[in-house]
Amino acid sequence: xxxxxxxxxxxxxxxxxxxxxxxxxxxxxxxxxxxxxxxxxxxxxxxxxxxxxxxxxxxxxxxxxxxxxxxxxxxxxxxxxxxxxxxxxxxxxxxxxxxxxxxxxxxxxxxxxxxxxxxxxxxxxxxxxxxxxxxxxxxxxxxxxxxxxxxxxxxxxxxxxxxxxxxxxxxxxxxxxxxxxxxxxxxxxxxxxxxxxxxxxxxxxxxxxxxxxxxxxxxxxxxxxxxxxxxxxxxxxxxxxxxxxxxxxxxxxxx
Amino acid sequence: xxxxxxxxxxxxxxxxxxxxxxxxxxxxxxxxxxxxxxxxxxxxxxxxxxxxxxxxxxxxxxxxxxxxxxxxxxxxxxxxxxxxxxxxxxxxxxxxxxxxxxxxxxxxxxxxxxxxxxxxxxxxxxxxxxxxxxxxxxxxxxxxxxxxxxxxxxxxxxxxxxxxxxxxxxxxxxxxxxxxxxxxxxxxxxxxxxxxxxxxxxxxxxxxxxxxxxxxxxxxxxxxxxxxxxxxxxxxxxxxxxxxxxxxxxxxxxxxxxxxxxxxxxxxxxxxxxxxxxxxxxxxxxxxxxxxxxxxxxxxxxxxxxxxxxxxxxxxxxxxxxxxxxxxxxxxxxxxxxxxxxxxxxxxxxxxxxxxxxxxxxxxxx
Ligand SMILES: Nc1ncnc2c1ncn2[C@@H]1O[C@H](COP(=O)(O)OP(=O)(O)OP(=O)(O)O)[C@@H](O)[C@H]1O
Ligand SMILES: [Mg+2]
Numbered sequence: 001x002x003x004x005x006x007x008x009x010x011x012x013x014x015x016x017x018x019x020x021x022x023x024x025x026x027x028x029x030x031x032x033x034x035x036x037x038x039x040x041x042x043x044x045x046x047x048x049x050x051x052x053x054x055x056x057x058x059x060x061x062x063x064x065x066x067x068x069x070x071x072x073x074x075x076x077x078x079x080x081x082x083x084x085x086x087x088x089x090x091x092x093x094x095x096x097x098x099x100x101x102x103x104x105x106x107x108x109x110x111x112x113x114x115x116x117x118x119x120x121x122x123x124x125x126x127x128x129x130x131x132x133x134x135x136x137x138x139x140x141x142x143x144x145x146x147x148x149x150x151x152x153x154x155x156x157x158x159x160x161x162x163x164x165x166x167x168x169x170x171x172x173x174x175x176x177x178x179x180x181x182x183x184x185x186x187x188x189x190x191x192x193x194x195x196x197x198x199x200x201x202x203x204x205x206x207x208x209x210x211x212x213x214x215x216x217x218x219x220x221x222x223x224x225x226x227x228x229x230x231x232x233x234x235x236x237x238x239x240x241x242x243x244x245x246x247x248x249x250x251x252x253x254x255x
Numbered sequence: 256x257x258x259x260x261x262x263x264x265x266x267x268x269x270x271x272x273x274x275x276x277x278x279x280x281x282x283x284x285x286x287x288x289x290x291x292x293x294x295x296x297x298x299x300x301x302x303x304x305x306x307x308x309x310x311x312x313x314x315x316x317x318x319x320x321x322x323x324x325x326x327x328x329x330x331x332x333x334x335x336x337x338x339x340x341x342x343x344x345x346x347x348x349x350x351x352x353x354x355x356x357x358x359x360x361x362x363x364x365x366x367x368x369x370x371x372x373x374x375x376x377x378x379x380x381x382x383x384x385x386x387x388x389x390x391x392x393x394x395x396x397x398x399x400x401x402x403x404x405x406x407x408x409x410x411x412x413x414x415x416x417x418x419x420x421x422x423x424x425x426x427x428x429x430x431x432x433x434x435x436x437x438x439x440x441x442x443x444x445x446x447x448x449x450x451x452x453x454x455x456x457x458x459x460x461x462x463x464x465x466x467x468x469x470x471x472x473x474x475x476x477x478x479x480x481x482x483x484x485x486x487x488x489x490x491x492x493x494x495x496x497x498x499x500x501x502x503x504x505x506x507x508x509x510x511x512x513x514x515x516x517x518x519x520x521x522x523x524x525x526x527x528x529x530x531x532x533x534x535x536x537x538x539x540x541x542x543x544x545x546x547x548x549x550x551x552x553x554x555x556x557x558x559x560x561x562x563x564x565x566x567x568x569x570x571x572x573x574x575x576x577x578x579x580x581x582x583x584x585x586x587x588x589x590x591x592x593x594x595x596x597x598x599x600x601x602x603x604x605x606x607x608x609x610x611x612x613x614x615x616x617x618x619x620x621x
Pocket of ligand 1: 014017018019037038039040041042043044045046086
């Protein structure tokens with residue numbers, strides 16, 4: 001089991017706010033890696049830096065042994081990193097199926113000429129895109145909503161749809177930003193099953209989550225951010241007992 | 256086009272009958288309109304077809320990709336002037352239209368990329384202002400490119416442009432078909448209808464494709480589109496290029512049809528007019544955009560001729576100049592539509608796949 005993602009001294013500041021300070025961490029192939037911390041700790045900023053939405057001030061990422069040099073978001077996706085967003089970002093006026101079909105863009109190739117002439121190769125590709133998209137909707141458990149507009153889906157289903165769309169890009173690392181936010185206990189339980197299924201299918205997972213039970217139950221290792229700094233990184237049982245971590249959470253939810 | 260049709264209407268036999276009926280109607284239309292109301296109305300229909308092509312082109316940029324472009328008419332100008340320069344006494348060149356039209360579409364497409372590239376990071380209002388500026392720059396260039404070397408003939412424009420010729424017959428002269436005299440405006444009508452159908456076909460195919468989905472994804476959420484692996488820069492440039500090439504195509508047709516072009520025809524007002532057609536009809540929805548084009552091209556003319564007739568009938572004389580009344584009524588109509596149907600007259604239902612029965616076999620979309 002080698003290292004899949006390595007972050008080396010990643011820093012990012014917004015004006016006076018130092019959102020990330022020299023963050024270094026490494027995620028092993030096949031692991032579920034948790035990223036936790038109080039509000040404003042810099043977790044989402046780390047995702048944005050990783051996926052190329054922000055440029056880092058300093059530091060670098062290495063994915064699968066190769067440096068992630070060209071950092072345009074679509075190139076990061078091509079390299080095999082997909083993500084979901086904390087504040088769900090679906091294509092609201094497209095159907096659930098179309099949302100996932102957009103996720104196939106990266107792995108397909110039809111251009112204008114193919115689209116207009118609709119030759120045999122293009123038709124076959126379109127069909128394959130749709131078949132795969134339906135499979136993924138089924139995988140995340142919302143096959144029945146394929147033809148509904150994304151904005152008409154229930155909240156939990158929207159989160160699942162975002163995961164399906166991310167999976168459509170064939171990622172090796174899937175970064176989930178608070179996937180359980182706003183879910184009830186049943187939904188969270190089935191989300192947990194979904195994440196475990198993903199791991200079984202060979203996808204490495206980077207998980208930001210506030211739901212402590214979910215994080216502690218799922219993750220192999222957990223890193224804790226506080227004011228942009230990594231204050232702990234270990235297996236969940238140890239992190240839970242870490243003095244700095246408890247202080248960061250003011251003896252609150254982790255106790 | 257997939258629209259909200261009842262089940263029987265999706266029967267293939269029905270669609271064949273429908274197509275034949277539409278074809279018959281399109282062939283017969285000039286004889287009804289031209290014969291019934293006069294050939295000046297056929298000119299209106301011809302220009303409506305040019306507007307439909309323009310709106311469908313702009314719809315790719317604004318409706319699909321969600322990029323507000325206020326300088327779109329510049330591409331119409333590029334196509335028109337290219338035709339004018341390559342088929343007129345201006346340079347003594349007289350290339351055939353089937354060479355110039357594709358060339359015009361390609362050159363306009365290139366202009367689309369050139370003008371689009373600097374705007375890629377802009378959105379909304381800023382994009383609108385910059386594209387508006389570009390549109391004006393093109394017009395001002397055309398106005399001033401008569402010195403030191405006379406290229407465009409400046410504000411006077413270029414006259415005596417060659418008409419479109421098909422098989423040696425100029426469309427600017429009436430033809431005899433089976434003993435029937437077919438006036439020039441009818442001939443152009445048939446050419447324009449064929450090309451409009453082609454433009455519709457291309458747009459419909461593009462919409463329901465990998466590229467079309469990428470455009471709509473960018474419109475819906477650019478950040479998410481990037482994270483999904485869409486190279487938003489290239490896909491946006493492609494939208495600019497496709498839209499511009501339709502503009503260039505209809506510009507070329509315009510030049511051949513009018514046999515005269517001058518910078519005046521390509522003012523900001525024209526850009527706004529085409530944008531109104533797209534927005535009023537229903538942004539992003541092809542049938543809606545066509546409807547918008549037809550209405551806004553034909554309605555002002557109806558109002559113009561109607562305003563004079565009604566005043567004479569009511570007051571015995573003309574009190575208000577029909578020309579100014581026309582714009583007033585037109586403005587009121589626009590406001591009413593935006594108030595009562597903000598999504599446009601015929602907005603996109605976006606329910607195509609919702610309509611298809613759930614659990615349908617994959618790959619067999621209605
Ligand atoms: N685009 C931005 N511009 C300015 N400041 C930002 C920006 N993005 C994040 N920040 C700041 O960076 C810090 C870290 O924010 P971030 O969103 O990464 O926190 P988080 O750990 O994801 O918090 P939460 O648990 O609330 O989602 C915060 O102080 C935030 O205000
Ligand atoms: Mg966050």
